[in-house]
Amino acid sequence: MAAKKKTDSKGLPGDADQRRALLHSMILQRRFEEKVGEAYALGKIGGFCHLYIGQEGVSTGVISMLRPDDYIITTYRDHGQALARGLTPRAIMAELFGRIDGCSRGKGGSMHLFDRHLNFLGGHGIVGGHVPIAAGVGFAIKYRGGDQVIACFMGESVVNTGAFHEALNMAALWKLPCLFIIENNKYGMGTAVERAAAIKDLSRRSEAYDGMHGEYVDGQDVFAVRESMERALETARRESKPVLLEIRTYRYMGHSMSDAVSGTYRTKAELDEYLKRDPINLLKARMLDAGDIAESDVAAMEQEIKATCQDAWDFADASPEPPLEALYEDVLVDTTS
């Protein structure tokens, strides 16, 4: 669905169906992850688990602008993008539970959600490591003469890695259709961005690569994200050139499940301030104010999503663990030589 620059009769961007889909996508991510938090506390999910709560405007805003044949690659904080792309809550929850019906057959877990049919190239666990991979996908698109793009999500701490620079340099040099999307949630684990990056406006890193377009966007406003994506797609898809977007957002939860919501590195007052600009509430308020949606519609949507998330939980709980023989499967594929 393409964003329309002009507003409709309600004074809002896009059309009513689109806006409902955006709201639905964002609420689904939020409620799903609340459920994930519950399941983690009960020991149904193990390992590292990084929640996305607060950042839903980014995933929904970006991914709603992509085509089905475009590609997505992301980090270990990947539940939000996976849901926004259309991986089912069942397949994701089963993966988190470590079950055979998970989207990675229980081999990947929270950090490694994959879906080949949706061109969802995975959550990746090494900070920065997936950015050159995104450049490689861009290279392959160009090699084949296609007009797809790849959207590469990354946290703001990635901009300080060598991999980031190496990838952006090649993407600019070879004119690859890559959207490098920095989700600036202000903290790389517990280190504030200003304590890690010797630059204030991260999108200005694009200036190091002759002619690369960069801009920053308010990630709590899903319409703003979509508008920015429209420009970015024009550059990437039509001109086959990379773009660097810095989308400013905030994570309400800790870095991972073992990290307190607020504590040594940020204050409760800061968190409270950001909660006032919650992306879901902002969208909902605009739609309610414009008469685009009624409170009862929102309630019905919440009800349906609640049932979907419970269904995902029940499905995951009922799905078997991978059989022991799965241990040695998928190390290598059978091959001709």
Next chain:
Amino acid sequence: MAIITYREALNQALREEMSRDDRVFLMGEEVAVYNGAYKVSKGLLEEFGEMRVVDTPITELGFAGVGVGAAMVGLRPIVEFMTWNFALLAIDQVVNAAAKMLYMSGGQYNMPMVFRGPNGAALQLSAQHSQAFESWLAHIPGLKVVTPGTPYDAKGLLKAAIRDDNPVIVLEGEMLYNTKGEVPEDDYIVPIGKADLKREGDHCSIITSGKMVLVAMNAADQLAKEGIRVDVVDLRTVRPMDIEAITTSVRKTNRAVVLEEGWEIAGIGAQVVDYVQRECFDDLDAPIIRVHQADVPMPYAKAIEKSAKPDVAKTIAAVKKVMYIN
């Protein structure tokens, strides 16, 4: 059969496979305009164009990752490292990405790609340019690791690696590029995972691979003059290793020397010895001896560099020792 160099054999493999399959492309530093730092890719730019023979910036982590991404969506990249020493900068892509993608995606994303380049020491290049990484790479499940020692095996194994649907590491040798041997002009592959008995004898087995095959053959020639007949088992692939070829030879000779280019600790030879003690415990007439690089970074000065490397004299001495010959 034509006699060509190891370098030409690799070049033929690249040319034939790129002609056969247009998803195959070569990328790395100096592979295109310069014709390859070691001229392995000579003429390929002219033949296949700049989209398929890609000069990269000096950015190992970056271009190895480009290879991984391209492989994920259906291309078949050949990533050349100017040497494996430089590939340490890219090890995240080899180990964390290429080797694990299939597994952690639950079987969805296989990685049909090759990482190749010269491995091990040449002459007086000192510490940072003289390292053999067989055991580092063979340690990783999800990779295959081949170590061709002859022109025939170089062509056949590289072709097999390019056709393989998994990530394959090809460890070549700077000192091997000019070596010559018989190479068929017709299409053939050397299967990955199959050792080759390069020489037959019944007194002792020398188990080796890669650049050390030449050392072993040379040692075997000299030992033959003293009436000592050795098996030279060329592993050719160090992951997966051809255990049957090793055990068959050791059961015949009852004695073994394991010769490798790299360091001793956790080396390829340690793995060979483990297979032998498990499978051939009652067949052994003497403890196995390993020949390897001295446990030091490679020095520059000629004489001490020479003494750090495994060589013919050390191999002969090891064979005599396992045969209890003074």
